[in-house]
Amino acid sequence: MKLAKSYSVSMNETKQNRATRMIRLVEYVGRTEAWGTDLGARVFARLNVDLMGLSEGTLVPIDFAGLERSDVSFQREAVVETIRKHRPRLLFVANNLDDIDLRTNLDLALEKRGESLLLVSREGNLEVMGKRLAEEQLRTLEQVWTVREATSAQLVRADAEAKLSTTASRLNALWKAGLIERVEGSSSSGGREHTYFAFP
Amino acid sequence: MRLLSYLNQLATIGGSVHLVFASKESLYAYLNRSGFFDYLDPRVTTSPERPILSSAHFYRGRADSLVEVASLDPKAVGEARQDAVSPLVTALSKMYGEGKRARRLLNSTFSTLGELVDNVYSHSESQLPGFAVLQAYPNRRQPAVLIAVSDSGIGIPESIRRGLRKSVRTQSDAQLIIRAFEEGLSRLGRQSGRSCGLPRCAQLAAEFGSTVHVRTPSADVTLTPTDSLEVRLEATIRTPRAELSGTHICLEFPLDQ
Numbered sequence: 001m002k003l004a005k006s007y008s009v010s011m012n013e014t015k016q017n018r019a020t021r022m023i024r025l026v027e028y029v030g031r032t033e034a035w036g037t038d039l040g041a042r043v044f045a046r047l048n049v050d051l052m053g054l055s056e057g058t059l060v061p062i063d064f065a066g067l068e069r070s071d072v073s074f075q076r077e078a079v080v081e082t083i084r085k086h087r088p089r090l091l092f093v094a095n096n097l098d099d100i101d102l103r104t105n106l107d108l109a110l111e112k113r114g115e116s117l118l119l120v121s122r123e124g125n126l127e128v129m130g131k132r133l134a135e136e137q138l139r140t141l142e143q144v145w146t147v148r149e150a151t152s153a154q155l156v157r158a159d160a161e162a163k164l165s166t167t168a169s170r171l172n173a174l175w176k177a178g179l180i181e182r183v184e185g186s187s188s189s190g191g192r193e194h195t196y197f198a199f200p
Numbered sequence: 201m202r203l204l205s206y207l208n209q210l211a212t213i214g215g216s217v218h219l220v221f222a223s224k225e226s227l228y229a230y231l232n233r234s235g236f237f238d239y240l241d242p243r244v245t246t247s248p249e250r251p252i253l254s255s256a257h258f259y260r261g262r263a264d265s266l267v268e269v270a271s272l273d274p275k276a277v278g279e280a281r282q283d284a285v286s287p288l289v290t291a292l293s294k295m296y297g298e299g300k301r302a303r304r305l306l307n308s309t310f311s312t313l314g315e316l317v318d319n320v321y322s323h324s325e326s327q328l329p330g331f332a333v334l335q336a337y338p339n340r341r342q343p344a345v346l347i348a349v350s351d352s353g354i355g356i357p358e359s360i361r362r363g364l365r366k367s368v369r370t371q372s373d374a375q376l377i378i379r380a381f382e383e384g385l386s387r388l389g390r391q392s393g394r395s396c397g398l399p400r401c402a403q404l405a406a407e408f409g410s411t412v413h414v415r416t417p418s419a420d421v422t423l424t425p426t427d428s429l430e431v432r433l434e435a436t437i438r439t440p441r442a443e444l445s446g447t448h449i450c451l452e453f454p455l456d457q
Contacts, residue, residue, distance in 0.1 A: 035314025
């Protein structure tokens, strides 16, 4: 079983006033255990309707509390396909995922689909589940988590060895993977510039 | 379960099938209690004759060790599928009881059962129902619960072969089964993410020291936990003796507390 190391992260407010829409998975399942592609697909359909109208940048914590057990197929259809559909527009995190089997099954489903997802522990630590990030991507992610918001130029200024194009491309990859938020703005020179935000 | 699927398959292709029991004791009584006769194709005749009263129907949910056969009707959709497996899950919960280790075992067993049953619905392509059953052995030196899931479909190798590239497609059925459990193979391709169920079952089986038996029309594979510290299974391949459609998987999980 592969699980990335976890990080203790400051939960200070960012500049953004972010809307949040909590998804209590057990309410969508209607029972405390869930298995199979069919049930997963039905939960996906319900989630899809509810998430469709949310505005860009909404934080969507997927709460596993109350769901006692599930298999990989359910998690793939219900959770992984949902985040694939709505990323990077919506910002997903998983929480209350304490059970080792639930967690391993989700981890496996994410990895097989080439997806990652942030897991927030009860203590507020963050962990990247699913697809393993390259060391350098992980370093960039840690930098964003530390400063909470940054442009690629700001990160490069803080790291003498970093190149702008490489940093920009890593940030873009992390944004596409749904691990950080991106907001479009303009630079002091008048050009387009993206600011990246840590979440949750 | 394998016998039930086999008899129903024979009846469906038009054969005359007669099942003879030596007596009404032991095996006949056990099969009656498990619900075997409830799902046996009506065209199959038996001697002694089928029981008038199904003891599975009468005593349903009352045994500690045996859980009556769950029929996996291919026409069932939505909640009906979940409901078909619910009695098995309830029984598992009772068997394992409370506690951290019990919860771990229950959730692992549930996960495996879910994957195997899901495969029947998703991949067997059979019009005949599949079956799932649990049997607990609490009085063994190493108490265990057996899970058996059986269907009359096309079998794992035939199902996954369609989506594979030629170099993999031409491998033997047994090799494909082993790869499906070891690394995950799907007819929908790697990108679909649809190939993680069987590897997860294998992972859990290896972790709990369980042997997995897989029987398909032309392959009979046993995956056994290795003695090494690494959590993995090694395969033994045999040639099946009788023509039997579908996939039949059987494995055990510890029942200890």
